Amino acid sequence: MTLKEAINRYVTDGCHLSIGGFTLNRNPMAAVHEIIRQEKRDLHVYAHSNGQGVDELIGGRCVSRLEIAYGGTGKFMSTCIRFRQAVQEQTIAVEDYSNFQMTLRFLAGAMGIPFLPTRSSLGTDIIEKWGFSQEFRHKDPRIPNQKLVVADNPFDGWRETEKVVLVPAINPDVTIIHVQTADVKGNCRMEGLTFADVEQAKASRVLIITCEDLVDEDYLKTEPDRNQIPFIHATAVVKVPFGAYPTACFQYYDYDPVYMKAYARAAKDDTVFDQFLNDMVFAHNTHADLLDHVGRHRLESILADRGCGYAKDLDRK
Amino acid sequence: MEYTLKELMTICAAREINNGDIVFCGTGISMLAAMAAKNINAPESVIFFETGAIDSELAHIPLAVADPRIMYHTSANGGLMDAFCTMQNPYVGQRVVGILGAAQIDIYGNLNSTVIGDYDAPDVRFSGSGGACDVASFVSRSIIFMKMEKRKFKKKLDYLTSPGYLDGPDGRKNAGLPPGGPDKVITDMGVMGFDPDTRQMILLGCFPGITPEQILDHMEFEIRTDRAVEIDVPTQTELTLLREKCDPHGLIL
Numbered sequence: 001m002t003l004k005e006a007i008n009r010y011v012t013d014g015c016h017l018s019i020g021g022f023t024l025n026r027n028p029m030a031a032v033h034e035i036i037r038q039e040k041r042d043l044h045v046y047a048h049s050n051g052q053g054v055d056e057l058i059g060g061r062c063v064s065r066l067e068i069a070y071g072g073t074g075k076f077m078s079t080c081i082r083f084r085q086a087v088q089e090q091t092i093a094v095e096d097y098s099n100f101q102m103t104l105r106f107l108a109g110a111m112g113i114p115f116l117p118t119r120s121s122l123g124t125d126i127i128e129k130w131g132f133s134q135e136f137r138h139k140d141p142r143i144p145n146q147k148l149v150v151a152d153n154p155f156d157g158w159r160e161t162e163k164v165v166l167v168p169a170i171n172p173d174v175t176i177i178h179v180q181t182a183d184v185k186g187n188c189r190m191e192g193l194t195f196a197d198v199e200q201a202k203a204s205r206v207l208i209i210t211c212e213d214l215v216d217e218d219y220l221k222t223e224p225d226r227n228q229i230p231f232i233h234a235t236a237v238v239k240v241p242f243g244a245y246p247t248a249c250f251q252y253y254d255y256d257p258v259y260m261k262a263y264a265r266a267a268k269d270d271t272v273f274d275q276f277l278n279d280m281v282f283a284h285n286t287h288a289d290l291l292d293h294v295g296r297h298r299l300e301s302i303l304a305d306r307g308c309g310y311a312k313d314l315d316r317k
Numbered sequence: 318m319e320y321t322l323k324e325l326m327t328i329c330a331a332r333e334i335n336n337g338d339i340v341f342c343g344t345g346i347s348m349l350a351a352m353a354a355k356n357i358n359a360p361e362s363v364i365f366f367e368t369g370a371i372d373s374e375l376a377h378i379p380l381a382v383a384d385p386r387i388m389y390h391t392s393a394n395g396g397l398m399d400a401f402c403t404m405q406n407p408y409v410g411q412r413v414v415g416i417l418g419a420a421q422i423d424i425y426g427n428l429n430s431t432v433i434g435d436y437d438a439p440d441v442r443f444s445g446s447g448g449a450c451d452v453a454s455f456v457s458r459s460i461i462f463m464k465m466e467k468r469k470f471k472k473k474l475d476y477l478t479s480p481g482y483l484d485g486p487d488g489r490k491n492a493g494l495p496p497g498g499p500d501k502v503i504t505d506m507g508v509m510g511f512d513p514d515t516r517q518m519i520l521l522g523c524f525p526g527i528t529p530e531q532i533l534d535h536m537e538f539e540i541r542t543d544r545a546v547e548i549d550v551p552t553q554t555e556l557t558l559l560r561e562k563c564d565p566h567g568l569i570l
Contacts, residue, residue, distance in 0.1 A: 022383035070447030074381025100401035100451040123492030163493030192388035310385035
């Protein structure tokens with residue numbers, strides 16, 4: 001299956017979508033660009049600390065609702081710019097959680113239970129202030145009827161804990177992750193940090209995997225200790241070299257500071273941003289075409305050095 | 318030796334870190350403070366990221382907490398679940414020191430990193446909590462970086478993202494949070510701590526050339542200043558190590 005076919009078949013207008021990666025690393029950007037290219041609309045997006053992927057989806061007018069802990073890409077965009085603007089102009093509805101809460105929510109989804117407890121956020125506005133109304137929450141059975149629930153510890157204060165916050169499970173319709181290596185059945189091997197990709201992948205009804213290297217069946221089974229997601233969760237696997245570009249993929253390539261900076265500049269102005277989307281997304285039929293446009297020289301400048309896993313001499317000023 | 322304000326703030330934060338501390342850091346100056354501590358005064362401290370990297374070597378400075386540079390030469394590369402569980406772990410969690418920043422702070426060290434204005438119709442939207450609320454909820458001690466401005470030192474926050482002492486000495490306990498809370502607030506004019514009885518912010522030190530009155534002028538609320546002393550300027554060794562070992566290309570400094 002091509003990426004175009006996978007997105008066309010599984011990412012439908014209005015669907016609940018979760019994407020992997022963290023800020024400027026291992027975002028499934030080829031898939032994000034394909035979603036924008038296919039003009040998917042009204043998506044309900046779940047992420048923990050996403051950056052580039054979520055911001056481009058919002059900028060591409062694909063998102064109506066967002067449940068998230070953090071929108072930024074570190075030094076390049078301390079707050080994601082299209083995200084900031086959409087929230088300020090109230091063109092998307094946002095529900096704020098913390099990173100741990102989002103991770104626990106995916107884990108609860110993966111475990112098939114309705115909620116998990118934590119002590120994080122007690123006494124804060126994350127509990128008090130809601131982005132989605134109760135009325136709205138009642139309309140869609142995929143969304144829980146409450147944002148968070150504070151409950152007494154049923155074990156009578158055991159472990160010196162009087163109260164807990166119950167965080168509701170997430171089971172997305174579709175999760176898309178980008179990994180270093182997958183096999184044709186969908187077994188996955190990530191290198192470096194896994195973020196919450198494992199929990200997101202296992203919580204989802206449909207899992208689309210894009211990968212740098214696609215290997216034969218059984219190849220990853222020679223060293224199973226290095227694999228994190230077994231094929232039983234997978235729906236579609238697509239080989240997409242540089243599939244996280246312009247974000248980084250440990251041991252393969254770094255983030256591209258040229259793209260990241262150009263994006264942050266363009267995102268500040270509606271007209272310039274539309275031009276940017278045209279040049280970087282709509283003008284290209286596939287991710288490979290975008291990479292051709294970016295050019296070999298720039299891709300070579302971000303190739304990871306052996307040993308450290310990133311581009312040591314990359315100019316990041 | 319000449320130094321910049323950013324260098325002074327970084328060194329002040331680094332001095333708060335001890336050998337054996339597990340230092341949770343975010344993006345930017347907090348990362349640099351952790352690197353400075355490791356290279357200057359606390360070589361046995363452990364750098365730790367919410368993304369799941371433990372004991373990153375940081376041969377090159379990262380520009381985000383998911384930068385591939387934090388994944389090199391670690392003790393373990395895990396994920397978010399590992400990281401947040403570490404902060405609550407009954408044995409090692411007590412050793413975690415959080416370094417945080419925010420858009421607004423109040424007298425009890427509560428932080429806002431979500432919105433300015435009305436939550437439903439914000440004037441300004443920020444990145445949101447990320448792991449900051451989790452860190453502030455769990456760890457026994459945190460260090461906060463803030464720029465001194467009236468609109469940042471607020472009587473009342475527009476949104477309480479990360480808990481400090483909430484509304485006073487029993488605030489955390491009443492809310493159900495574990496003990497802990499902010500320890501120091503490092504600003505561009507001086508350093509604040511928190512009174513152990515009232516849990517309200519107090520001025521501990523002014524940077525050279527700054528008076529307590531000038532600091533109060535940059536805050537919406539009043540704090541005690543009678544214990545304030547002048548802060549030691551960075552030594553040549555501190556500055557050399559910071560510039561040459563931590564951020565040689567000036568990506569953050």
